[in-house]
Amino acid sequence: MRRPKSKDFKKQQRISEETEIELLTSWIETQQVDSGSNPMSLPPLPKNAPIGRLNDTAFSRYGGVSNFNQLPLSKKTKDGLKDGKFVNMTDIQRASLPHALCGRDILGAAKTGSGKTLAFIIPVLEKLYRERWGPEDGVGSIIISPTRELAGQLFDVLKSVGKHHNFSAGLLIGGRKDVDMEKERVNELNILICTPGRLLQHMDETPNFDCSQMQVLVLDEADRILDSGFKRELNAIISQLPKRRQTLLFSATQTKSVQDLARLSLKDPEYLSVHEESATATPTLLKQIVMVVPLDQKLDMLWSFIKTHLQSKILVFLSSCKQVKFVYEAFKKLHPGIPLKCLHGRMKQERRMAIYSEFCEKRSVLFCTDVAARGLDFNKAVDWVVQVDCPENVASYIHRVGRTARYKSGGKSVLFLLPSEIQMLEKFNAAKVPVHFNKPRKELLQPVSALLASLLAKYPDLQPRAQRAFITYLRSIHLQKDKEIFDVMKLPIDEYSASLGLPMTPKVRFLNQKIKSKAVSKEQILAEPESPKKENALMVSKKRIATDDSEDEEEENDLLLAADTLNEDGEVKASEIGEVIPATRVSKKKKLKINVHRPLGTRVVFDDEGNTLPPLARIADTQSGKESMLLDPEQKAEYYRRMREDLKKADKEDKLVDRQRRREKRIKQKMKLKEVDEEDDTSGSEGEEIVDRRNKRKKVYFDSDSEDGGRNEGKVGVTLEEQEALALKLLDSMQS
Numbered sequence: 034m035r036r037p038k039s040k041d042f043k044k045q046q047r048i049s050e051e052t053e054i055e056l057l058t059s060w061i062e063t064q065q066v067d068s069g070s071n072p073m074s075l076p077p078l079p080k081n082a083p084i085g086r087l088n089d090t091a092f093s094r095y096g097g098v099s100n101f102n103q104l105p106l107s108k109k110t111k112d113g114l115k116d117g118k119f120v121n122m123t124d125i126q127r128a129s130l131p132h133a134l135c136g137r138d139i140l141g142a143a144k145t146g147s148g149k150t151l152a153f154i155i156p157v158l159e160k161l162y163r164e165r166w167g168p169e170d171g172v173g174s175i176i177i178s179p180t181r182e183l184a185g186q187l188f189d190v191l192k193s194v195g196k197h198h199n200f201s202a203g204l205l206i207g208g209r210k211d212v213d214m215e216k217e218r219v220n221e222l223n224i225l226i227c228t229p230g231r232l233l234q235h236m237d238e239t240p241n242f243d244c245s246q247m248q249v250l251v252l253d254e255a256d257r258i259l260d261s262g263f264k265r266e267l268n269a270i271i272s273q274l275p276k277r278r279q280t281l282l283f284s285a286t287q288t289k290s291v292q293d294l295a296r297l298s299l300k301d302p303e304y305l306s307v308h309e310e311s312a313t314a315t316p317t318l319l320k321q322i323v324m325v326v327p328l329d330q331k332l333d334m335l336w337s338f339i340k341t342h343l344q345s346k347i348l349v350f351l352s353s354c355k356q357v358k359f360v361y362e363a364f365k366k367l368h369p370g371i372p373l374k375c376l377h378g379r380m381k382q383e384r385r386m387a388i389y390s391e392f393c394e395k396r397s398v399l400f401c402t403d404v405a406a407r408g409l410d411f412n413k414a415v416d417w418v419v420q421v422d423c424p425e426n427v428a429s430y431i432h433r434v435g436r437t438a439r440y441k442s443g444g445k446s447v448l449f450l451l452p453s454e455i456q457m458l459e460k461f462n463a464a465k466v467p468v469h470f471n472k473p474r475k476e477l478l479q480p481v482s483a484l485l486a487s488l489l490a491k492y493p494d495l496q497p498r499a500q501r502a503f504i505t506y507l508r509s510i511h512l513q514k515d516k517e518i519f520d521v522m523k524l525p526i527d528e529y530s531a532s533l534g535l536p537m538t539p540k541v542r543f544l545n546q547k548i549k550s551k552a553v554s555k556e557q558i559l560a561e562p563e564s565p566k567k568e569n570a571l572m573v574s575k576k577r578i579a580t581d582d583s584e585d586e587e588e589e590n591d592l593l594l595a596a597d598t599l600n601e602d603g604e605v606k607a608s609e610i611g612e613v614i615p616a617t618r619v620s621k622k623k624k625l626k627i628n629v630h631r632p633l634g635t636r637v638v639f640d641d642e643g644n645t646l647p648p649l650a651r652i653a654d655t656q657s658g659k660e661s662m663l664l665d666p667e668q669k670a671e672y673y674r675r676m677r678e679d680l681k682k683a684d685k686e687d688k689l690v691d692r693q694r695r696r697e698k699r700i701k702q703k704m705k706l707k708e709v710d711e712e713d714d715t716s717g718s719e720g721e722e723i724v725d726r727r728n729k730r731k732k733v734y735f736d737s738d739s740e741d742g743g744r745n746e747g748k749v750g751v752t753l754e755e756q757e758a759l760a761l762k763l764l765d766s767m768q769s
């Protein structure tokens with residue numbers, strides 16, 4: 034058992050800490066590097082040169098040094114670094130630490146995986162240590178990260194390097210249920226690592242939340258936090274922080290926008306971009322491949338890639354949660370022979386963290402959205418980064434590929450570009466991103482579309498997933514800012530739909546609106562010859578089938594949810610969402626014309642122009658010449674007989690629809706139960722699923738509505754067309 038430390042020991046410790054702090058402060062002040070200089074341009078200290086105090090007034094130089102031990106750091110930090118086996122500094126650490134230690138604001142830019150985290154964690158620890166920050170002083174530093182996973186990772190680094198210090202630190206991220214407990218404790222924490230939303234929640238809701246004394250603000254992935262997606266949150270946060278503070282901004286793709294920096298009121302910031310002169314903007318040990326892959330062959334290509342890299346750790350980027358879900362679910366059912374996992378912003382937080390840790394440990398394929406694009410340092414190196422969908426810009430590309438080839442290890446990446454996105458290559462060239470252009474080897478392609486079609490027929494819950502994946506992909510292209518590269522009208526929509534295994538192309542409302550507006554402008558400019566793009570679009574609109582209202586609702590929900598998710602996950606900006614919402618709102622208003630609160634059993638009546646009429650309006654209409662018909666008793670009786678018949682028929686139709694709906698609900702529930710079973714068993718990993726698969730196959734599902742008495746053992750389910758045909762048959766037989 035550890036004996037409590039004696040009073041004398043504590044006093045001794047306090048005195049030695051005070052002496053250390055005095056020494057560090059003098060060392061830092063007397064040996065400051067020139068403002069505006071890059072310490073890396075100074076020669077390193079000679080080997081075995083004395084470190085620290087040289088005589089009563091002089092100290093060793095700490096600008097230009099290459100070893101953590103040569104910096105004016107506290108023993109506690111040095112011990113933490115030693116425990117983590119951090120000895121020599123990386124370029125960004127060498128360049129920024131001498132400035133940051135003397136309290137200057139920093140704008141730090143360096144390639145992905147080059148050690149930016151320590152470049153801000155160390156100054157935070159040192160500043161609070163030298164200020165003798167204690168529990169009663171409250172919040173001393175706030176570190177903001179754009180995603181929860183990255184915040185978690187920063188928290189781990191802080192815990193590890195700062196383990197010998199006595200500061201209290203908290204991880205404040207969305208999706209956690211213990212917000213009330215957080216509220217009770219947040220004022221006692223010295224260092225907060227948080228996502229913008231959760232920090233703002235505390236600022237708004239936590240009584241007496243006080244950060245008026247905080248010393249250091251850090252924005253990791255600063256350009257992302259400063260962009261429009263987080264604008265509202267960040268402005269609100271900044272307005273509540275003291276103006277007198279040190280601000281450290283880091284990213285691999287740094288912002289230089291004066292407007293952005295003005296929002297943060299930086300004081301003469303040091304701009305340290307250590308790899309600006311480098312021949313490439315991406316890590317030297319990263320091999321980057323680009324392939325032109327038509328949209329309808331993307332999944333074939335991805336499937337073939339996975340099947341030929343079964344021993345690798347692969348990170349696969351797709352552009353939306355819905356795509357991730359569909360590809361993950363579908364591929365999992367096809368058992369490629371490597372564990373599969375998925376990560377996106379719509380998952381429960383605990384699950385997200387668990388998947389992240391599992392992927393750190395095991396060889397597997399992780400399908401993800403841009404939620405995993407920035408900052409994440411997967412413990413055991415990622416072998417391949419595969420970008421199935423083109424990133425929104427070069428910065429996003431740099432962050433995605435940066436999940437591999439980190440620090441001193443190598444890595445590979447491949448990007449699938451559509452023929453219409455080929456201009457991206459020019460942007461890569463201009464941004465010093467060296468990519469090798471490879472032609473896909475068609476003979477190695479393993480087509481997966483036919484397998485997907487039969488999967489969709491077998492698992493009814495997969496079809497809506499595929500539809501949503503289809504729609505959200507098109508929407509993501511539609512919302513892209515760079516219209517030179519991304520043009521939704523150039524996409525082979527029907528072929529793409531078929532490649533997902535869908536029997537028919539779903540209706541895409543925003544696309545129809547786009548086509549309509551194009552059609553209008555076509556009429557306006559009669560002399561203008563029709564472009565192939567428009568012809569293609571018009572053909573597509575003819576082929577497309579209509580879906581029912583509930584699916585439209587789903588689309589709207591998708592869109593609104595996208596606004597929520599993307600704000601936090603970094604997929605689409607809120608301002609861009611604004612472009613589309615009004616369009617859906619207009620159509621919703623139209624729907625409201627129907628009185629949904631009408632009494633049960635009354636039918637909605639439409640006039641000749643399609644407007645709805647109140648139930649008695651038709652009778653009132655007798656004033657306009659039809660009066661004689663309704664006053665004749667025989668005709669009146671006949672009229673009411675027909676009405677009764679109509680009502681009966683409508684009633685039967687309603688019952689049929691209701692039965693069908695209940696049946697679908699039952700199937701969905703069964704599938705959900707099955708899914709939960711599977712998820713619980715596998716933790717999203719195919720490898721572990723194999724063990725239990727034989728037992729699962731034996732499972733028998735009973736369906737009281739099916740024609741053969743409901744025994745569906747290992748049989749492919751009824752397809753949507755079959756269901757529709759059945760419904761029509763029933764309807765016919767009832768009417769005849």
Ligand SMILES: Nc1ncnc2c1ncn2[C@@H]1O[C@H](COP(=O)(O)OP(=O)(O)OP(=O)(O)O)[C@@H](O)[C@H]1O
Nearest residue numbers: 119121122123145146147148149150285408410440
């Ligand atoms: N001085 C160092 N010596 C050895 N390893 C280091 C050093 N600094 C950082 N590392 C390691 O390098 C890896 C990448 O570091 P870090 O995550 O800080 O990179 P980054 O520049 O923030 O990357 P990104 O731009 O992707 O966020 C980590 O595994 C980290 O432990």
